[in-house]
Amino acid sequence: MEIRPAHPDDAEALAAVRRDVFAFAVMSPATVAHMITTSTPDEQPLHLVGLDEGRVVAWGSAAINTWTSDPGQAGINVHVHPEHRLRGIGGALSDRLHEHLQEIGAVRARAFASSSGVEFAKRRGYDGTRQMHYSGIDLRQPLPDQPPTPDGIELVGLDQVTARQAYLVDSIAGLDEPGDSPSDAVEFDQWVQEIWESPGLDKALSVAALAGDEIVAYHAVETAGDRAWAGMTGTLPAYRGKGLAKLVKSVALRRAAAAGIVGAFTSNDDENGPMLAVNNWLGYRRVETQTGLLRLL
CATH class of the missing domain: 3.40.630.30 (Gcn5-related N-acetyltransferase (GNAT))
Structure with a gap:
């Protein structure tokens, strides 16, 4: 070894x-x-x-x-x-x-473990705090009918918007994402380097909902071969409850299927009921649940 x-x-x-x-x-x-x-x-x-x-x-x-x-x-x-x-x-x-x-x-470390790894982590001082559900969908199967696009909303790929536009919606939508620490200190340059310039992000398959020049909802698609991962789905607080998350993810999955992607996967915190409901409607099926664990250092 x-x-x-x-x-x-x-x-x-x-x-x-x-x-x-x-x-x-x-x-x-x-x-x-x-x-x-x-x-x-x-x-x-x-x-x-x-x-x-x-x-x-x-x-x-x-x-x-x-x-x-x-x-x-x-x-x-x-x-x-x-x-x-x-x-x-x-x-x-x-x-x-x-x-x-x-x-x-x-001062504190966070990890996720599948059922086979929980005891390994607990022997090293970790304790469970939350559940993270992983699910997937076979894009060779039919999807539910695409929801209508609301008046005043335009759907575009992330390859048609600027990094600054995408950063603004991502940094705001992620503020209330369930977690052990808030994602409230994401600086633009680091976000561009780690997210926008990542070779896994497929901007053409990712979908943004525009209201004027502002992105109000989006779904980011990361790819590896014929599989896709949901990098993030988010909606600005003022535009929630209008079905935009369901819409952009539905459109993105159709784009992925047309591009030859056969399997799409995602993860959701157990407390994120709205996104879990969207994924259930789309046809995602649970493949694993992991335990989120914390250890004081």
């Missing part, structure tokens, strides 16, 4: 491990490489890979969450290929990552 820092050249192997761990995960090698190489100084990330006889079989990452005003919050992920578990590599990655977080001044 060997643990070393991750490099962009590891991206293809890391994406394969992630898909083997979570079959519903959608992240292309290009997106993995972007994640490894893109960060701000305040995040202080650490990306590690675990190797068995030179083969990448695990990876882990940890960094400060700079999207929140709540100081010292951090995120951590550990993925171990199912055939290489119970050999100590996950524990070794976890120890290195937690040491790093303590060294850089993090």
